[in-house]
Amino acid sequence: MMKAVIAFLRSLFNRPKVHAISTPKSEENGGGNHPIAPDHKAAYSSWMKQHPSALLMFDKMMEAAKGKRIVVFLDYDGTLSHIVNDPDRAFMTNEMRGAVSDVSKRFPTAIISGRSRDKVKQFVKLDNVYYAGSHGMDIMAPTRPLTSGGKHRPQVNRKGNEGSFQPAKKFLPAIQEIFTALEESTSKVEGARLEDNRFCVSVHFRQVSKEDYDILEEKVKSVLENYPDFRLTRGRKVMEIRPCIEWNKGHALEYLLENLGLSNSGDVLPLYIGDDRTDEDAFKVIERRGQGISIVVSSVPKDTKAHYSLQDPTEVYKFLSDLATSMTE
Ligand SMILES: O=P(O)(O)OC[C@H]1O[C@H](O[C@H]2O[C@H](CO)[C@@H](O)[C@H](O)[C@H]2O)[C@H](O)[C@@H](O)[C@@H]1O
Numbered sequence: 001m002m003k004a005v006i007a008f009l010r011s012l013f014n015r016p017k018v019h020a021i022s023t024p025k026s027e028e029n030g031g032g033n034h035p036i037a038p039d040h041k042a043a044y045s046s047w048m049k050q051h052p053s054a055l056l057m058f059d060k061m062m063e064a065a066k067g068k069r070i071v072v073f074l075d076y077d078g079t080l081s082h083i084v085n086d087p088d089r090a091f092m093t094n095e096m097r098g099a100v101s102d103v104s105k106r107f108p109t110a111i112i113s114g115r116s117r118d119k120v121k122q123f124v125k126l127d128n129v130y131y132a133g134s135h136g137m138d139i140m141a142p143t144r145p146l147t148s149g150g151k152h153r154p155q156v157n158r159k160g161n162e163g164s165f166q167p168a169k170k171f172l173p174a175i176q177e178i179f180t181a182l183e184e185s186t187s188k189v190e191g192a193r194l195e196d197n198r199f200c201v202s203v204h205f206r207q208v209s210k211e212d213y214d215i216l217e218e219k220v221k222s223v224l225e226n227y228p229d230f231r232l233t234r235g236r237k238v239m240e241i242r243p244c245i246e247w248n249k250g251h252a253l254e255y256l257l258e259n260l261g262l263s264n265s266g267d268v269l270p271l272y273i274g275d276d277r278t279d280e281d282a283f284k285v286i287e288r289r290g291q292g293i294s295i296v297v298s299s300v301p302k303d304t305k306a307h308y309s310l311q312d313p314t315e316v317y318k319f320l321s322d323l324a325t326s327m328t329e
Contacts, residue, residue, distance in 0.1 A: 040300075047301035047309075054295045054308040054319050061293060061308075062326045068269040068291075071262060072103055072323070073253055073282065075274030076113040076120050079297050082313050083236060085206055087195055092123060096317050102324035104128045107271075110256050112136055112249050114240060114278060116198040134199035135242065135278050136252025139165040141259045165255060168199045171229065171243040175199060178227055178241055185219045192216050199243065206237040235276045249274070250281035266291075271323075273297060273316060280305055295319070 054061065074080060080100065081090045092100075103109055110130035113120040117133025117140060124131075132139040140162055179194065179201050186192045191207035203220055205213060220239055224230055233240045253270060257263040270289070272282045275297035283305035286292035296306035297316060310316050 043301050051309040054310050057308060058322050065269055068267045070107045070269045070271055072107050072109040073272040074111050075279050076111055078275035079273055079316055099317055099320035101126050103320050108260055112252050132252045134197050136249045137168040137199040137247055141256055167247045168243045168245055181223045185223055189216045201241045203239040248281040249278050250285035253282045253285050
């Protein structure tokens with residue numbers, strides 16, 4: 001009996017310590033560290049083999065980029081800023097702003113966002129980057145090539161050098177009508193929130209209780225029945241209403257390269273970082289061009305065309321800081 005008690009006590013003391021696994025983080029917790037199940041960790045590790053960390057692959061990437069002209073494209077929400085409950089408070093940190101600014105001094109840099117162009121510019125607050133809002137449907141870019149064989153010098157604010165490109169302009173009156181109709185029809189769904197993104201409307205449901213998701217979606221769909229020229233797409237806890245035109249973040253990337261006079265250069269290397277479904281259109285363009293660097297921001301396995309990954313905006317910051325000081329000549 002005594003022997004059995006001693007054996008039991010020994011087994012208690014000899015047990016290996018159990019450590020909470022703190023990464024990857026769940027998308028919906030806004031980036032906080034929470035313990036996750038080991039099988040999720042295994043799935044993430046296996047996904048990371050297909051989409052290796054852009055931080056770990058940085059030196060290799062820069063080696064391959066030597067002699068090439070990097071053009072940087074950045075998504076905003078979930079990439080430059082952490083996902084938060086209140087879309088009006090998705091601020092980027094001053095450190096991130098500094099890193100983007102440093103990068104833009106070395107490489108042409110554009111922010112391509114689902115937000116309205118004005119809104120994303122208010123968040124980013126940098127003059128020497130190009131802005132494409134409404135998922136690329138509202139671009140402020142040079143109207144003629146700014147390069148003449150030498151190094152690119154960003155000159156976006158010089159008079160006469162930039163103009164807006166708005167392929168969905170004719171849809172503006174209808175999108176405003178849709179916004180008003182949605183205000184009316186979704187007002188009773190607690191937590192639902194509309195955002196006017198100029199050429200698109202976002203219907204946020206991050207703060208809506210799960211039981212009401214279907215009700216909200218039905219309301220949105222019923223408004224859209226009257227507007228056959230518009231379609232519904234989905235992002236992170238958001239439904240987005242946008243015109244049915246063939247124009248997305250991938251087209252915006254190509255448009256910007258073209259207007260920088262860089263679209264046909266064999267030595268141009270577009271680098272795109274984004275976290276959401278709409279960024280996949282840009283990843284596809286990079287894949288089709290057969291040159292470029294595509295990086296998805298995700299801390300969970302997801303279906304993506306991107307080659308590399310970064311876990312969250314904190315890792316994006318580290319990557320951009322490295323890029324700003326990299327040797328690419
Ligand atoms: O293309 P993006 O710049 O990534 O914009 C896509 C949507 O981003 C914003 O919504 C997301 O971020 C919010 C703030 O963190 C979050 O509350 C929301 O749940 C996310 O979906 C933006 O508010 C949307 O209008 C954009 O369409």
